[in-house]
Amino acid sequence: SSELTQDPAVSVALGQTVRITCQGDSLRSYYASWYQQKPGQAPVLVIYDKNNRPSGIPDRFSGSSSGNTSSLTITGAQAEDEADYYCNSRDSSGNHWVFGGGTKLTVL
Amino acid sequence: EVQLVESGGGLVQPGGSLRLSCAASGFTFSNYWMHWVRQAPGKGLVWVSCITSDGSTTTYADSVKGRFTISRDNAKHTLYLQMNSLRAEDTAVYYCARDAGVGFDHWGQGTLVTVSS
Numbered sequence: 001s002s003e004l005t006q007d008p009a010v011s012v013a014l015g016q017t018v019r020i021t022c023q024g025d026s027l028r029s030y031y032a033s034w035y036q037q038k039p040g041q042a043p044v045l046v047i048y049d050k051n052n053r054p055s056g057i058p059d060r061f062s063g064s065s066s067g068n069t070s071s072l073t074i075t076g077a078q079a080e081d082e083a084d085y086y087c088n089s090r091d092s093s094g095n096h097w098v099f100g101g102g103t104k105l106t107v108l
Numbered sequence: 109e110v111q112l113v114e115s116g117g118g119l120v121q122p123g124g125s126l127r128l129s130c131a132a133s134g135f136t137f138s139n140y141w142m143h144w145v146r147q148a149p150g151k152g153l154v155w156v157s158c159i160t161s162d163g164s165t166t167t168y169a170d171s172v173k174g175r176f177t178i179s180r181d182n183a184k185h186t187l188y189l190q191m192n193s194l195r196a197e198d199t200a201v202y203y204c205a206r207d208a209g210v211g212f213d214h215w216g217q218g219t220l221v222t223v224s225s
Contacts, residue, residue, distance in 0.1 A: 033211030035153070042203060042218055043145075043153065048211035086153050088211070095167050097143065102152040 004032070004087055004100035011106040012077045020072045020103045022087030030089040032070035034063060037084045037102075046085075047072055074105075082107045110134040110214045112204050117219030124194050124223070130187040130204030130216055138162070138182040141207035144189050146200035147218075154200075157189065158207070172198075194223045 004024040012018035022032055031050045035043035045054050047063035050070070060078070064071045070089075074081055087100040116128040130142070144156040157168045157178040166178050177190040187204050201220050205212035 031210070035212070037153075042215040043212075044215070045208075045211045045213050048208070048213075052210070054213060084152075088153075088155075096169065097155040097158065099145075099153040099155060 004089065004098055006085075006087060006100035006103045008101065009104045009106070011108055012074070013108050014079065015076055017073065017075045018077055018105065020074075020085050020105065022070045022072075022100045023068055024089070024098070024100075025068055026089050026092045026098065027065065027068050027070050029092065029094070031065060032063070032087040032089045034061075034070075034072045035086045035088065036081075037086065038082075043086065077105075077107050079107050081105060110206065112206065112214055112216035114202065114204055114216040114219035117202065117221045119222045119224065120194055121225050122195060122223055125190070125192045126194065126221060128189040128191065128202055128204075128219060128221070130189075132185045132187065132206075135206070137180075137185040141209075142178075142180065142187045143205045143207055143212060144176075144178060144187075145203045145205055145212070145215075146198075146221075147203070148197075148200040151200075156202070159187070191221070194221075196223050199223045 034047040037043040050065045051063040060075045062073045086102045091098045111133045113131045143158045159178045175193045179188045201218040203218045204216045206214040
């Protein structure tokens, strides 16, 4: 399968913890990377290689993986974390890449 | 500072062609695989194409294979996407992105392609 499945929308209270999940067969072979996209802006890489953060990404962002599911966790969500989040990996063939459909995170 | 700057977008009629460019600076362009990713208005990210660092290997999403051609000029630090036989469903913002081997670590600001009569 070449699909990655994400919940379309998730909400979290300010300061609370939220987990965004991504499911797909290819995740049994490849780690997901995670991207944050705010309106009118280009995506930004926030997690790669299961649980690594590029420089400049707050440590409240973390990743995990088990079986065919990868997760992005935001511990102590801030108002500025409200955005669309996308997972990405190679597909099962390894020759193409695929994005999940995206999760719109609302911080209440 | 790594910079990726796309250009070449615009309005084109169905069946027409367009060539996008992505000018890279701030890093050794020839060391990196590069990708094109697109996003239709109000929709999610969709991977389009990839090219290896030396340009020897290219891959395409099924939706564009046979119509789009990715290429690069390492001497000019520039990535290209030649788009032919354009359709309304190709309307999107097109981003170029650098492949760090573990994810797309830098993105351009995007260029809008509108296919309409």
